[in-house]
Amino acid sequence: MVCASSLIGKAVLTSIPVPRLRDDYILVITVAVAVNPTDWQTLDEIFKPETTRTLLGCEAAGIVVEIGKNVRRDFKPGDRIVGMAHDGTFAEYIMIKGYIAMHIPPDVSFEEASTLGGGIATVALAYYRYLELPLPILPIEMEKIHRSGLMVISTSSPSNFKLLRSRGADHVYDYRDPESGSKIRSLTCNKLSLVLDTIATPASAQICADALSSAPDGLYVNLMGVDMPRSDIEGGHWPAVPEDFELMKKFVVLTEKLLEQGLLKTHPAKVRDGLEGILDGMQELKEGKVSGARLVYQV
Numbered sequence: 001m002v003c004a005s006s007l008i009g010k011a012v013l014t015s016i017p018v019p020r021l022r023d024d025y026i027l028v029i030t031v032a033v034a035v036n037p038t039d040w041q042t043l044d045e046i047f048k049p050e051t052t053r054t055l056l057g058c059e060a061a062g063i064v065v066e067i068g069k070n071v072r073r074d075f076k077p078g079d080r081i082v083g084m085a086h087d088g089t090f091a092e093y094i095m096i097k098g099y100i101a102m103h104i105p106p107d108v109s110f111e112e113a114s115t116l117g118g119g120i121a122t123v124a125l126a127y128y129r130y131l132e133l134p135l136p137i138l139p140i141e142m143e144k145i146h147r148s149g150l151m152v153i154s155t156s157s158p159s160n161f162k163l164l165r166s167r168g169a170d171h172v173y174d175y176r177d178p179e180s181g182s183k184i185r186s187l188t189c190n191k192l193s194l195v196l197d198t199i200a201t202p203a204s205a206q207i208c209a210d211a212l213s214s215a216p217d218g219l220y221v222n223l224m225g226v227d228m229p230r231s232d233i234e235g236g237h238w239p240a241v242p243e244d245f246e247l248m249k250k251f252v253v254l255t256e257k258l259l260e261q262g263l264l265k266t267h268p269a270k271v272r273d274g275l276e277g278i279l280d281g282m283q284e285l286k287e288g289k290v291s292g293a294r295l296v297y298q299v
């Protein structure tokens with residue numbers, strides 16, 4: 001699924017060459033891809049002048065074909081792996097960066113695993129680097145593996161409260177309730193100091209502003225660079241640095257173990273067939289028609 005610079009907002013399914021294996025990468029036959037909001041957002045972006053076309057998609061699960069010579073991990077041809085890619089995933093053959101790919105355990109399907117790539121990287125960097133939460137260390141008690149020993153508070157539509165609780169949330173609030181932020185502040189006795197805003201709109205930033213403690217020592221991290229309405233809360237922009245990659249290398253090993261032991265559950269997948277349906281899927285996502293599930297396409 002290729003997007004050309006002359007066609008902003010559109011993509012086409014077309015033949016392109018199989019990518020040439022690079023030393024730090026793994027060549028993979030794609031089995032399932034998940035659609036991430038960033039896919040339609042990227043489709044709508046204006047290209048950099050030097051780029052003529054891009055392959056869309058960032059999350060995939062598949063089978064190892066060939067391993068680059070700098071990838072010193074225990075992958076071999078035929079292994080089932082999951083990962084994320086900046087070079088695109090909506091294709092039959094793709095390149096996944098070797099050090100941040102993960103094995104898929106036998107009891108997890110390609111479709112389930114494909115939902116993990118972007119989320120794992122986001123959690124690793126946002127929680128364990130910018131918010132500096134304690135990284136779970138194995139072996140520890142099961143409760144703490146799930147939560148790093150912290151209370152988890154989240155927001156969603158009421159129809160998804162049960163799903164979020166089943167994934168480890170201790171408390172869930174309806175983000176359409178204008179009081180949700182202040183309810184979280186009172187639940188946390190005005191002591192909440194760390195927030196990750198995965199939605200990153202002015203409305204979600206306001207919920208976070210209302211929820212964070214009135215003491216000026218809070219830290220607000222969001223994924224899209226939205227402004228925090230409170231000037232007393234710390235935020236900022238963190239450019240990518242080599243330490244991010246070092247953290248990811250450790251985090252994927254931990255994630256593989258959590259997945260293997262059944263301690264990490266994937267998001268529910270709505271599975272569909274074929275790359276050609278992805279454009280419609282991206283449109284559904286853009287229009288907010290997908291709730292409590294990831295759209296996954298079998299390649």
Ligand SMILES: NC(=O)c1ccc[n+]([C@@H]2O[C@H](COP(=O)([O-])OP(=O)(O)OC[C@H]3O[C@@H](n4cnc5c(N)ncnc54)[C@H](OP(=O)(O)O)[C@@H]3O)[C@@H](O)[C@H]2O)c1
Pocket residue numbers: 036037038041117118119120122155156157158160175198199200203204207223224290291292
């Ligand atoms: N997923 C990733 O790996 C990733 C990584 C980096 C950046 N991002 C960016 O982060 C943003 C969200 O991505 P996503 O993957 O989390 O999207 P998503 O899976 O489509 O999640 C959106 C859902 O968040 C729920 N939600 C919870 N609190 C909300 C609030 N305060 N306002 C609105 N919705 C709320 C809604 O659930 P209900 O259906 O229950 O209403 C909505 O359907 C996108 O801009 C994306 O590009 C995502």
